[in-house]
Amino acid sequence: MVRPVSISDTFETATFSGENLTCRRGGRMVFTQLHFSVAAGGAIVLRGPNGSGKTTLLRLMAGLARPVTGQLKWSGAALEDSDAHGKHLRFIGHLDAIKPAFTVRENLTFWRDFWNTGDASRVVDAMEAFGLAALADFPARLLSAGQRHRLALARLIASPAPLWLLDEPANALDDRSLNALTRTIADHRAKGGMVILASHGADLVSGGTTLALDKFTPTEVMQWDET
Amino acid sequence: MSVFTALLSRDLKLALRQSADSLTVIAFFAIATVLFPFGVGPEAEVLSRIAAGVVWVAALLAALLSLDRVFTVDFEDGTLDQLLLNGQSMTLVVLAKVIAHWLTTGVPLIIMSPVLAVTLQLPAEGYGTLVLALLLGTPTVSLVGALGAALVLGARRGGVLLSLLVLPLYIPVLIFGTAAVEAALTGMPSAPMLSILGGFALIAVTLCPFGTAAALRQAAE
Numbered sequence: 001m002v003r004p005v006s007i008s009d010t011f012e013t014a015t016f017s018g019e020n021l022t023c024r025r026g027g028r029m030v031f032t033q034l035h036f037s038v039a040a041g042g043a044i045v046l047r048g049p050n051g052s053g054k055t056t057l058l059r060l061m062a063g064l065a066r067p068v069t070g071q072l073k074w075s076g077a078a079l080e081d082s083d084a085h086g087k088h089l090r091f092i093g094h095l096d097a098i099k100p101a102f103t104v105r106e107n108l109t110f111w112r113d114f115w116n117t118g119d120a121s122r123v124v125d126a127m128e129a130f131g132l133a134a135l136a137d138f139p140a141r142l143l144s145a146g147q148r149h150r151l152a153l154a155r156l157i158a159s160p161a162p163l164w165l166l167d168e169p170a171n172a173l174d175d176r177s178l179n180a181l182t183r184t185i186a187d188h189r190a191k192g193g194m195v196i197l198a199s200h201g202a203d204l205v206s207g208g209t210t211l212a213l214d215k216f217t218p219t220e221v222m223q224w225d226e227t
Numbered sequence: 228m229s230v231f232t233a234l235l236s237r238d239l240k241l242a243l244r245q246s247a248d249s250l251t252v253i254a255f256f257a258i259a260t261v262l263f264p265f266g267v268g269p270e271a272e273v274l275s276r277i278a279a280g281v282v283w284v285a286a287l288l289a290a291l292l293s294l295d296r297v298f299t300v301d302f303e304d305g306t307l308d309q310l311l312l313n314g315q316s317m318t319l320v321v322l323a324k325v326i327a328h329w330l331t332t333g334v335p336l337i338i339m340s341p342v343l344a345v346t347l348q349l350p351a352e353g354y355g356t357l358v359l360a361l362l363l364g365t366p367t368v369s370l371v372g373a374l375g376a377a378l379v380l381g382a383r384r385g386g387v388l389l390s391l392l393v394l395p396l397y398i399p400v401l402i403f404g405t406a407a408v409e410a411a412l413t414g415m416p417s418a419p420m421l422s423i424l425g426g427f428a429l430i431a432v433t434l435c436p437f438g439t440a441a442a443l444r445q446a447a448e
Contacts, residue, residue, distance in 0.1 A: 059308075062308075062312060063311075063312070064308055064311060064312070064447050064448065065447075065448045066448065083313070083314070083315065083316055083317055084314065085312075085314075086311065086312035086313050086314035086315075087314025087315070088314075089312065090312075091308065091309070091312055093305060093308060094305070095303075095304055095305020095308070096304070096305060097304055097305040097306040097308070097309045098304065099237075099241060099304075099306075101241055101244040101245055102240075102241070102244075106240075110233060110237045111309070113229060113232075113233035114229065114230055114233040114234060114237075114309075114310075114313065115229070115313070115314065116229035116230075116233070
């Protein structure tokens with residue numbers, strides 16, 4: 001059911017970096033003075049205890065949240081316009097963005113058409129890569145948690161983008177799907193893609209940089225006092 | 228434009244699959260209107276006097292009922308995050324959502340309105356103008372309503388908050404919408420009122436999508 005899919009496309013060489021990032025959520029400093037940099041083919045694994053800001057950092061990298069200080073750079077150029085940054089990346093978070101009324105195929109086709117990268121046949125490739133081909137015409141409301149998560153991950157293949165931001169991508173996956181994910185990530189990096197993922201357990205990447213977020217947690221709880 | 232066309236066709240397809248949502252709105256519109264003959268009595272003079280106003284008020288309330296859901300579902304299931312990462316322009320996303328809302332609620336309300344006007348004894352001269360006024364006024368309702376819906380996104384009891392925020396903004400549309408029908412009934416030209424309604428729609432379409440896009444970005448943060 002799960003078979004490796006090799007897709008012949010490569011990404012332009014790019015780098016993605018962040019400098020001096022400070023982030024605050026609800027008056028609490030989550031992390032300060034954080035730097036990261038990833039080049040084509042590279043990977044970063046974000047590690048840290050619950051609440052250390054892994055999800056916050058990923059959303060910040062996606063441009064969905066804004067840092068208090070610091071900036072993000074794409075190939076050395078500062079990212080000001082968050083609308084344009086969207087075309088560089090795919091973000092897979094905790095929420096799977098699946099419409100229960102649509103079938104598996106319809107869900108994937110919509111996102112491929114929406115981003116309009118890669119050709120239409122990639123929807124099939126994506127379903128095969130994550131073992132969803134047999135469920136193609138199944139309404140998404142009947143999927144299990146793991147299948148829903150696989151459908152969310154299949155978007156990575158259906159509509160390619162150089163940077164993948166994955167928040168706990170191993171959640172709810174069985175061994176076979178974990179292998180498929182590991183292979184997909186390796187494949188993506190081999191083509192010059194970049195992967196940044198938050199993870200607690202399984203090693204999904206080989207030879208990536210590890211970024212321990214608790215190192216950037218402010219030592220004393222700094223309150224942002226407006227007065 | 229892929230962002231716009233893909234999202235518009237997705238929303239229309241979803242509305243068709245989940246047609247109960249649109250039907251509820253139309254049923255609400257019908258019931259709210261039909262309550263009036265029971266409340267004020269069946270006298271033709273009284274009813275025909277208030278017909279245009281009742282249809283307009285009921286249409287506004289029915290639209291409000293559906294506006295609550297324009298962004299909530301996408302917000303809750305994570306679709307909104309993905310829509311924000313469209314890579315082109317968030318304004319296009321908003322326009323697609325608003326046009327889909329108008330096609331799935333505004334248009335059915337417009338189609339229903341002459342039928343309901345019959346139950347309210349609206350004189351024959353008023354029908355054409357009523358439909359025309361709704362046709363020009365409902366886009367503003369969708370555009371302003373979407374802005375309100377984006378602003379209250381994520382708030383508790385957002386639906387109630389939305390009505391408090393948006394209904395006052397509908398007053399100008401209501402005034403000129405009913406005035407246009409009134410003019411047609413008394414033999415006066417209704418074109419000035421209709422032009423003003425068209426003007427409102429133009430102002431709304433140039434300003435609201437930008438505000439809505441900014442509010443959605445804020446809601447995701």
